[in-house]
Amino acid sequence: MSYHNPPTKPRLSATFDEYTMSEIRRAAATGIYDIRGGGAKRKLPHFDDLLFLGASISRYPLEGYREKCGTNVVLGSRFAKKPIELKIPITIAGMSFGSLSGPAKEALGRGATIAGTSTTTGDGGMTEEERGHSQLLVYQYLPSRYGMNPKDLRRADAIEIVVGQGAKPGGGGMLLGQKISDRVAEMRTLPKGIDQRSASRHPDWTGPDDLEIKILELREITNWEKPIYVKVGGARPYYDTALAVKAGADVVVLDGMQGGTAATQEVFIEHVGMPTLACIRPAVQALQDLGMHRKVQLIVSGGIRNGADVAKALALGADAVSIGTAALIAIGENDPRWTADYEALGTTAAAYDDWHEGKDPAGITTQDPELMKRVDPVAAGRRLANYLKVMALEAQTIARACGKNHVHNLEPEDLCALTIEASAMAQVPLAGTNWIPGKGGY
């Protein structure tokens, strides 16, 4: 008597999945870790894990399209003689010229100006494209100090001291040589074509006490007129926020793990830092413990996509949010109309992240003159303005439903969490309960 042996289905390892195996093969073949742009791609607890509790009887909603709901925000009211007022609590995050093309920077400036908000420079200095088209421009003071000069400092509306970035807290950047055009090389005082290593730490200070003196220097140079922001990567948000406040920051910018970058190691992007959702409450707690909540403003960034994200960040205690990746998508990054070109690069018009290679079909993260022509700064700026205004409208809609006449009146009490993880991180109750797990120290 013979038995039939049925065929078995091959079983893939959950640990060594196809992506993991391809990365092992790539590392073995090239001898270098994967460098890419963008933010974390893995699924992390995020704003989608929170829901708003609209008003019914215990709360009284406001009428949509009738009753006003304010969206303006003042940044830098602590020390600066000339604080910034934005029409909407959504700013454009720092993205460098060099990483981005000139037309892309111009589009960001145009869009932000129409929407009544600010743009931010980046590692590489200030360009005429963005100063000329940004009504409000924040000048980043970065560890590398590429293109840093006092004339541009005085031309800025605010100064952002970048200590860390959400995609790579504690790390510097790596811009591969192929993207270093003559103009980029000149702005950065580096030879053309080399792999540019952006520093991970400021060369001329070594701790929070030095930061305090550095802030004093920048205030003195700019006659105490401009708000001083301090940007930190979301890793130890309670202590970093507290120390930034102690050092004299007007504004703390807190960039969570979903925040993007021009180029750094994949392992850094995916394995260092904390989810944006987890960063906000400890930072707000630090401000509250110091009696500085709403006096030192908090800008939260890292994966903000729509008005619900904006409203949730504000409800958790932020004063404004900042967008980078979303702004690039709005002006055309990874746009499906370039599908064939993305496929020719071995990727898709959704997953493209090799921004450091300078071959971006959308003409945004490149210095290639031909590719750059694909960006129409006027049309792209209009698209960004539309997107920013939609986000503000969405946040207003939610705020009105919660009975608020200003988006800043949103509060943690307006939220519940869908998962235990989100409940613990955002410190709002799990939906249908009054339970917040893990409440305690940081």
Place this chain on the structure above:
Amino acid sequence: MPTFDLAVTPLRDLNQTLHDIVQGDNDLQFEVVNPRGHHAVAAGVHAPVSIDIRGSVGYYCGGMNDEAVITVHGSAGPGVGENMVSGRITVKGDASQYAGATGCGGLLVIEGNASSRCGISMKGIDIVVRGNIGHMSAFMAQAGNLVVLGDAGEALGDSLYEARIFVRGKVQSLGADCIEKEMRSEHIELLGRLLEKAGITDARPEEFSRYGSARKLYSFHVDNADAY
């Protein structure tokens, strides 16, 4: 000559006065007394003025200086001449760490010793130190010249880009990718001009050794991983 006594006049008044100078103003020479270790003294000056500071200063004296000629008749704290663009700063005494950090242009002369990280990330500034410099000096220096008449500490010129380093004394150790290079005639001429500009007459260019980047780490290769 206007004199500011920082024992009684706020630092803010001094710096605002210096920043308000416009072309055609008569007062182009200033004196600062009793600096008493204040930070950011004469920071952000952007006019061709002369400033004599009688005493020692704290952090970031002459930070981002553009066009001014500043003399510290004492010692300077960390970051003197930070990100200087042009002009000249002279420190008659010693300078603390990261003197001339990220400086883009101009001349920084330290007549005493400088501490660690002198000229870190320099981007075009010329720095002349009559005494010694500390460890990690010229780390990641991109452009400009660092001239040292005394000795240099450990890891000189680590991860150097295109900046040049000239040392007359001993070098405790060189950092990654920094090597000694031949002193050719153009370097003798360059060094001669720098010494002359710095007012140094008792040292000859031929007495110096030149150090620069081996440029082996400019592009990543896994076989160089031990150097990172």
